[in-house]
Amino acid sequence: DVKVTQSSRYLVKRTGEKVFLECVQDMDHENMFWYRQDPGLGLRLIYFSYDVKMKEKGDIPEGYSVSREKKERFSLILESASTNQTSMYLCASSLLTSGKNEQYFGPGTRLTVT
């Protein structure tokens, strides 16, 4: 089974702090994604990556950056956390050649910025 893990289930940070959210997958997937989930808005794509050191902006990249130094790890960075970034963050991965476009999700990190 594909396993996608995220470094924290819950995180509380102060406004202005630099925040790192880590995601690791163990199935050698090429593609990795970061989404944020807000009530009434569903999930929205922040960034994604299809290869090491490659990144693409999603629908809401403002205020975020990402890093992918190793194939299995994809980090989401909040350079200066703000209260409007309080949200649930979900990481996902998918296999490039599967032809199925199925994404496998981690358990999510609930981030609160105070």
Added chain:
Amino acid sequence: AQTVTQSQPEMSVQEAETVTLSCTYDTSENNYYLFWYKQPPSRQMILVIRQEAYKQQNATENRFSVNFQKAAKSFSLKISDSQLGDTAMYFCAFTSYSGGGADGLTFGKGTHLIIQP
């Protein structure tokens, strides 16, 4: 840009009943994938069912089936013999067929399904 619309924020049915969740989408593309994901209170997103746009046959997975109407851009999920464990948020999602699978998913806002005992 693609959009996905789920018009039912919340639904409640009795255990063992059949329930249908609605989803419509808008796209100019001809090749794409549609998904239904389930998110129970544990928050873990679980893939329920997948449909390729080029396939006319509706996908089925045990008690879950879809009614895919490509011309109408409609993709509803039917859950038969509903169980208490089906209580969850259900999200309809779309992704284009890029060949590489590197496109992100576009999600609807979700339907909160409650199965009553």
